[in-house]
Structure formats: structure tokens, C-alpha cells
Amino acid sequence: MFRDIRAQELKNPVDVAEYLFRRLHEIGIRSIHGVPGDYNLVALDYIKKNGLTWVGNCNELNAGYAADGYARVNGAAALVTTFGVGELSAVNAIAGAYSEFVPIVHIVGYPTTGAQKDGLLLHHTLGNGDFLAFSKMSAEISCAVSMLNDHHEAATLIDHAITECVLKSRPVYIGLPSDIVTKKVDGDRLKTPLDLSFPPNDPEKEDYVVDVVLKYLREARNPVILVDACAIRHRALTETSEFIIKTGIPAFVAPMGKGAIDETLPNYGGVYAGDGSNKGVRERVESADLILTIGSVKSDFNTAGFSYRVSQLNTIDFHSYGVKVRYSEYPGVRMNGVLSKVTAKLGQLNIESGPQPNNDIPDTEQDSTQPTITQAWFWPRLGQWLQPKDIVITETGTANFGIWETRFPKDTTAISQVLWGSIGYATGAAQGAALAAKEQGIKRTILFTGDGSFQLTAQELSTMIRNKLNPIIFVICNNGYTIERFIHGMEDEYNDVQEWRYKDLPAAFGAKEGEVLTYRVETKDEVEKLFKDEEFVSGDTKKLRFVELVMRWDDAPQALLKVAESAAKRNA
Structure with missing residues (x-):
């Protein structure tokens, strides 16, 4: 042998x-x-x-x-x-x-x-x-x-x-x-453990870039910071947070960067996405004399159809692969080290403040006597209900855009797939996120998905039950692919889906009596009652909670309408 x-x-x-x-x-x-x-x-x-x-x-x-x-x-x-x-x-x-x-x-x-x-x-x-x-x-x-x-x-x-x-x-x-x-x-x-530390920047190159950044930053009178997804993915959140806190510069997030900033900070200004921005945000960002972007991803959905109106002449971009100051590029100088040194060398600035986003319900919704759950009402109301350390997963469609109007409590993790945008992603991702949360002792994982998207990957509800996970799942029941309707085919049958008895699915997937709590809410009052239900709300509840959240088929967040209009023009 x-x-x-x-x-x-x-x-x-x-x-x-x-x-x-x-x-x-x-x-x-x-x-x-x-x-x-x-x-x-x-x-x-x-x-x-x-x-x-x-x-x-x-x-x-x-x-x-x-x-x-x-x-x-x-x-x-x-x-x-x-x-x-x-x-x-x-x-x-x-x-x-x-x-x-x-x-x-x-x-x-x-x-x-x-x-x-x-x-x-x-x-x-x-x-x-x-x-x-x-x-x-x-x-x-x-x-x-x-x-x-x-x-x-x-x-x-x-x-x-x-x-x-x-x-x-x-x-x-x-x-x-x-x-x-x-x-x-x-x-x-x-x-010998694997070396997973980032290689340090060349000190001479890094110091030069830091000096260039400081020069423009000290000259600025109304700068802003815009944080995006790659600050999260490339492990630069600590440096980013220290920079935002020490400088006091108004700080905004792009949609893909939602959750990257502590949204309870006094200088947090909201979501910037060009024409789809939160109230007052577009004006403040686009009037800035210096924009410092951290981990920027300028995709169509992330910019509300490429509707940014900012000049590269007023921009400094920090990335994992280098730094770009106006039109000068400095490859190989990673953002982590640069941000740390800039923070250390730059004191508190006297900066013009930015908008103060909140979770107030819009006046038009407050004054309305209609019981129907609307997108404009629900997402700010959600912000009032969320708790620190929640994990919030939103699906491509109304949820991905609606969450822009939700100001998060401290240490909230946001998961969405804004760039790739594969419908059905969020239900599968919720299973993985809920499992990681369970391993780390994080109490609440909350999923918002449309009924059309849910139908693509509904089987993962079975995997959640099998692994004894306890996420809170909201299936938005609005009879089909709302985001597609607003791009093309508003009332065409290809954007419709078969209506399921969604809250019967946990039992069909094998949940035993008492393992899952199911609900159907069709009015604002029913949402209010649900949000005050102690068993539903508690992070200590060991049961999976499954909600049919009924909304109109033709209702969508304002930001989605702008992106859909832009997509329709590009696709024509």
C-alpha cells in the first residue's frame, strides 16, 4: 500500500x-x-x-x-x-x-x-x-x-x-x-492565529494625506460628513464614530450606510439620497462647502436615481483602497489610519448645525381620520417603537425606502441589499441574522418584507422554527410587487401575486402549539395595540412572532416614487 x-x-x-x-x-x-x-x-x-x-x-x-x-x-x-x-x-x-x-x-x-x-x-x-x-x-x-x-x-x-x-x-x-x-x-x-489585521499605511504617505485633508477641513465653514456602507464592511466604524463625535460636524448616512452612525448623536442629520433625502437634508448637504464621504457607494438606488447634486471639487472621499481629495487620488492609503490621525489633530470646530430628524408622525397623517395603515405613518411610528441594539432587516421595495424615515435608537444594526437588490433576500438574511444575534445575546431581530418578496424564500421560516429562533417578522400584505408597479405596469397582472394565508404558514412549516405567535393588523389602532403588547414587544419572548401588516397596493414611500421614476426613465 x-x-x-x-x-x-x-x-x-x-x-x-x-x-x-x-x-x-x-x-x-x-x-x-x-x-x-x-x-x-x-x-x-x-x-x-x-x-x-x-x-x-x-x-x-x-x-x-x-x-x-x-x-x-x-x-x-x-x-x-x-x-x-x-x-x-x-x-x-x-x-x-x-x-x-x-x-x-x-x-x-x-x-x-x-x-x-x-x-x-x-x-x-x-x-x-x-x-x-x-x-x-x-x-x-x-x-x-x-x-x-x-x-x-x-x-x-x-x-x-x-x-x-x-x-x-x-x-x-x-x-x-x-x-x-x-x-x-x-x-x-x-x-499561529491568522493575521487579520489591515496592513498599516506607509507613514509618510499617510501623514501627507492627513495634512491635505486638514488643510481643506480647516478652511471649511459648513462641512458635512456622509457615511456609507463600506465604512461598515471595511471595519472603519470606530474611527468614523470618533471623527463624528469629536468634530461635531453634521453627519448623514446614505441608504446603504443606515445604522453606521449613532443616530442619537446631536449632530446626526438623517438620510441623504439626493432627491429622496429626509426633510431638510438635501439642502444642508448640497449647500456644504466641503463634503467628507466615508465608504461611499454611489449606486442608483443609494442615490435616489443618481440625483446627487454635489461637486467633486467640494468632496473628500475616504475608502478602504485610498483617499481622494477633490480630483487628486492617493491610492493605497486606507481610510482607517487617515481618519484616526485627522481626528487626533483637529479640535472641536464651530460648525453650522444640520437638520434634526425625528420620529414625529407627519401632520397630514396626524390629522387624518382614515384608519388605513399608510407608509408615511408607519415608518416614523416604527422609530418610536424600536429599542437599542435591535437588528432591523428590510427587503428591496417599500421597506428598503420606508426605513429612511425611521430614526434609530442607539446601536441599531440595519441590514438591507440596496445595491444587489435581489427580492427574497431579506427573509433568508433574517434567518442568518437571528442566529448570529442568538449566539451574541442580541434580543430582537426584526424583518420587514413585502408579500411578493416573501413568496420567493418563505421556506426559511421553516429553518427559523427548526433552529428555535425568535425573530419578529412583518409581511407587508399589499398584493404584489409595489416597487415594480411604480417603475412599470401599475395595474398589470405580472406585478400581482397570489394572496396567501401568511400567518398560517408557521403551522404548515411544523411549528408546535405555542412556539409561534401570529397576528394580522389592518388599521393604525391595531398597530398601536400590537406595539403595546408586552409579549410581542419583549426581547425575552422565546417565540417567533409573525405579523400580516396590511397596506394599500398603491401606497409607497416618497423616496421610492422618486427612484422608480428615475428607473423608468433609464429603462425606457
Whole structure:
């Protein structure tokens, strides 16, 4: 029998799969999402052995969405699928994570190295002997691809992939053949933790950029700060917060950056999205003589149809890959170090204040005698009900735009998919977020999704019940795809969906008596009653809470109307 001499020489041999899952545990992952398949089954045996929990999702797409939501709360996530049919089902979710800078380690169970070498006509293949076709597809939506076909290189490739995943905050792809799972690698490597710290900026370059930023900042009379998603994704929130607090400069968020700023701060000014901005925000931001953007993502939905009216001549952009001051670019100078030094060198400024957003109900809604729940009434009212440390997930559509009108309490985490915008995302993401919240002791995870979106990924309600999670789920029942209606086809049947008995679904998915609380609210008074129900409100309630929230089919937040109008013009 052939023996691997190099493996025999290892002083502390461990199986490849053990090495992989121990590294995942090291970076803080505690639960593994995915779907079993014959090419990954042997690897799955190692999950529980290494202090991890297998979630078990209803399908791979949902598992990918759930891993995305888990990563946004936890810092990183892992997904296991099988070769071909499984991994391709997850591609949409992984593409969304790549687009929005979410770190997911995607592990794909492969056929044996021998089968690949011989080009066998196996199930789940294209029948042409090409076993790299799918990894090539995933290479376009991964920042690293590690094929573990040689176990002597496996540990190095695993370490590289996981490090890239965290530092670049994007998905990576690891191909694990079933015969490599039990091969041996050097376990002593595990004694040295992965270096997940950002490489420091060149001091000379950094100091130069800091001086340039300070020059313009000291000359400014009414500057503003605009924080966006990449400040969250690239771990710059501490530096951002210190900068905002010390300078006192009016600070705003873009829609993708919602939750990046402590919205209880006196200088928090609201959501800036061009024409879709909160009241008074557009005027204050666009009249500024200096705009400091942190982690900006200037996509169409994030800018309300590219309706920003600001000049690059008045802008300083801080990014993970460099800093741009007006039209001068400084690549390789990461924002974290620059922000820290600017904060340290710049004292309190005498700055013109910005608007003060609140959760007051608009006068038109206060004066209305109509009992119907409206978008304009609900989202500010929600802000009055939210609690510190809540996790709030909003789906593409009315919820994503309505939440702009909600001022958050302290330490609120917001999850949405503004750039990729795959409907159905939020329900899957809520499962992952609720699981990460449970692991971290965060009490309330709250989902808002439209009925059309919910129908795409409703099975994840089953996964939540199976894993004894207790999110609060609001399904907005407004008879279809409202955001699509306002873009095109207001009353056309392709924007309609079959009306389900949504609150009957927990029982259909196997919830036992007393495990889930269900509600249907059709009026403002019923919402008020629900928001005062102690069992419903409490973060200590162990039961999943499921609400049918009824709204008019033709009602939408004002910001959505502006974005839809812009999208319709571009699509024409």
C-alpha cells in the first residue's frame, strides 16, 4: 500500500476538514449554513466535532442569503454546498455578497481527485469531463479561489482564502474533494492565529494625506460628513464614530450606510439620497462647502436615481483602497489610519448645525381620520417603537425606502441589499441574522418584507422554527410587487401575486402549539395595540412572532416614487 511519507513526518497531523473548520471557528464563526449533498457529506461530519453547529437550510439560495445575514451581524460566515447543482443554486446569493462586500467562505464538496483526473461522467457534472467549469464561474464573484486537490497545499490555501475573505470583506471559494477530507495536514499551523489585521499605511504617505485633508477641513465653514456602507464592511466604524463625535460636524448616512452612525448623536442629520433625502437634508448637504464621504457607494438606488447634486471639487472621499481629495487620488492609503490621525489633530470646530430628524408622525397623517395603515405613518411610528441594539432587516421595495424615515435608537444594526437588490433576500438574511444575534445575546431581530418578496424564500421560516429562533417578522400584505408597479405596469397582472394565508404558514412549516405567535393588523389602532403588547414587544419572548401588516397596493414611500421614476426613465 502506498503511504504518504510527508504525512508520516507530521508531528501533529490533522485531517484537512478539521483544519478548515477549526480555522472557521477561530475567526468567530459558530454556525455553518448549507444543504447536504453526496460530495460534501463526509466533510459535514467534522462540523459538530469542531465546536460548530450545522444549520441545514431548505435550499442553497436561501442558505447563501442566510450566510450573508449572519456575516453582517457576526463579521463572517460559512456556506457548504455540493458540486454543480448545489453551488450554482447559491450563486445569486454569493454574487450579492460580492457586490455588497460581505465575507462568506463558500465550501463546495467536489468529486474525488481521481474522478476529476479521469474525467468521469458523474452526476452533477456537465457531462463533458470539465470539473473546473463551476469554479471558473465563481471566480468572477470571489476574491480568492482555493482548489484543495493537493492536500500538501491545503492548509496554505485554506489560510489564504479565509484571510482574503476577512481582509477584503468578500466571498471566497474553497473546493474540497471528498477524498481530500481525511488527508493529513500540519496541525501545528493552527497554533499561529491568522493575521487579520489591515496592513498599516506607509507613514509618510499617510501623514501627507492627513495634512491635505486638514488643510481643506480647516478652511471649511459648513462641512458635512456622509457615511456609507463600506465604512461598515471595511471595519472603519470606530474611527468614523470618533471623527463624528469629536468634530461635531453634521453627519448623514446614505441608504446603504443606515445604522453606521449613532443616530442619537446631536449632530446626526438623517438620510441623504439626493432627491429622496429626509426633510431638510438635501439642502444642508448640497449647500456644504466641503463634503467628507466615508465608504461611499454611489449606486442608483443609494442615490435616489443618481440625483446627487454635489461637486467633486467640494468632496473628500475616504475608502478602504485610498483617499481622494477633490480630483487628486492617493491610492493605497486606507481610510482607517487617515481618519484616526485627522481626528487626533483637529479640535472641536464651530460648525453650522444640520437638520434634526425625528420620529414625529407627519401632520397630514396626524390629522387624518382614515384608519388605513399608510407608509408615511408607519415608518416614523416604527422609530418610536424600536429599542437599542435591535437588528432591523428590510427587503428591496417599500421597506428598503420606508426605513429612511425611521430614526434609530442607539446601536441599531440595519441590514438591507440596496445595491444587489435581489427580492427574497431579506427573509433568508433574517434567518442568518437571528442566529448570529442568538449566539451574541442580541434580543430582537426584526424583518420587514413585502408579500411578493416573501413568496420567493418563505421556506426559511421553516429553518427559523427548526433552529428555535425568535425573530419578529412583518409581511407587508399589499398584493404584489409595489416597487415594480411604480417603475412599470401599475395595474398589470405580472406585478400581482397570489394572496396567501401568511400567518398560517408557521403551522404548515411544523411549528408546535405555542412556539409561534401570529397576528394580522389592518388599521393604525391595531398597530398601536400590537406595539403595546408586552409579549410581542419583549426581547425575552422565546417565540417567533409573525405579523400580516396590511397596506394599500398603491401606497409607497416618497423616496421610492422618486427612484422608480428615475428607473423608468433609464429603462425606457
